[in-house]
Amino acid sequence: MAQQVWFITGASSGFGTEIALKALQTGAKVVGTVRSRQRASDAVEKIENAGGECVELDVADAPSCSRVFKQVESKHGGVDVLVNNAGMSWRGPIEDFSDEEAKDQFEVNFHGPLRLIRASLPGFRARQHGTIVNLSSSAGLDARPSVGLYAASKFALEGLTESLAAELSPHNINVLLVEPGAFRTKFLGAGKVPAALNADQYPIAKTFMENFDKADGRQPGDPVKAAARIVEAVTGEGMAGGLRGKVLRMPLGPDCVRRLEGKIEVLGRDLEKARGVAMSTDL
Template sequence: MAPLVWFITGASSGFGLSLSLHALSAGHQVVATVRNTAKSAEAVQKIQEKGGKIVELDVTKPDTIAQAVREAESTYGRIDVLVNNAGYSLLGAVEDLTDREGLQQMDTNFFGPLRLIRAVLPGMRARRSGTIVNITSIAGQDGLPSCGLYAASKFAVEGLSESLARELAPLGIAVLLVEPGSFRTNFWRAVQLNETGLSEPYRDGPVGDVLNRFGSVVGQQRGDPEKAAARIFEVVAGEGEAGQLKGRILRLPLGPDCVQRLEKKLKSVSSDLEAARKVAMSTDFDGA
């Protein structure tokens, strides 16, 4: 197939960096964004050495997004694949979180992707082709204690993507949701805890237990980010081990832990539906 032009956010580490390098190694063209080139010097060098273009971009600054997209389109003529990967996780009991912390989480994880989607769609619509890849998380399906706001931001991207996929299908544009489980990236090292810390009522219970478990898994995650990047690339490009999934799925779960949590969630939803079915069916007007 002809090389694609990829626009990948959050390329300083993790999936963003791995996917950028994988696409470049496969002969594709990549515009990779980082918030600060000086702080991401090692990743910048790796991407540039393979022929990728680096753009500084903070997805929470709306005025810079259109400029970054224009720069990419002027360089390569188009953007074929947008990968919304930039984001972070804020952890803490929901009661302990402030409005400001919540707004920052949603600004980065939800409004950032939304801004980029709006910016690339005119070009994709004009060509009637393109793919929007939104990296969410199994947390976008299954919210654990301590992950309330992070899960909310990912649930929001999932809901947006479901509607978006239906809106764009007639225009020849695909949407793919990527739902990773636990992978050995720097994700957990970059986690932010709420400013006030964990309040006493939540220390001995589900929130404290999950936070302690998260801390113990850093560097021990089973997931290989290079393999994850390869699977994402294959689904988008329609080649390789996962290529047969191109155009057939909205969601791409990644990792055995993700599959297990998703299966458990589906069983829970199905159980709720069956338990409440009679009540749910009793709410129409009489005779309707």
């Protein structure tokens, strides 16, 4: 098997750094993106000392996405695995967000992955080979108070990924949607709040925001183990190797499993309650 080339966004910390390091351990060539090599110097050093490469890219900068991806393709003779990991979260009651803040959320979590997917597909289709990994969240199927914008961006990414997987199935291109629960990364601490925040008017949202702050640094999930499962599902080897090409969604973490089980239960209950009404509307 030829040496795989991985392109991983958001390699500056957390999942991005750990996925890059795990992929390098398989013998792959790895290019990780960071917004600033200087600000992400610790991650850059780890990845490059392990044999990888880091390039600067802000996924919210539309022209840069295509340009940087094509540069990597040209340098390495193609890309085999695209990992859309870069992401961020706005937190607060939905009423408090401005249009610009909402756009900012979607630029990073939805439009960024979309741009890189578009950039990757010509090469993947030409070779009839490739893998796209989109990092979603347990919030991508189960939205909670105070993270409405974040959940909306991940719901959108999930819908895009479902359609993408169907479109690419004849082309031997694998698509994997990863849904992590709470993992001990810097993600919670990097959350943003709206300029017009007035959480007191929404006590439920305020409580959830306070709980997120308390959970920062205490999350039960191990990002190193999560990265290993993701890499295994891509390569087809190891504990998660059997999932390669067999599943669209891969939940990670016992807390994520519980949330998805609860969501399935709610969906089933709503369906049964509304079944008679739903069945009454044909011509």
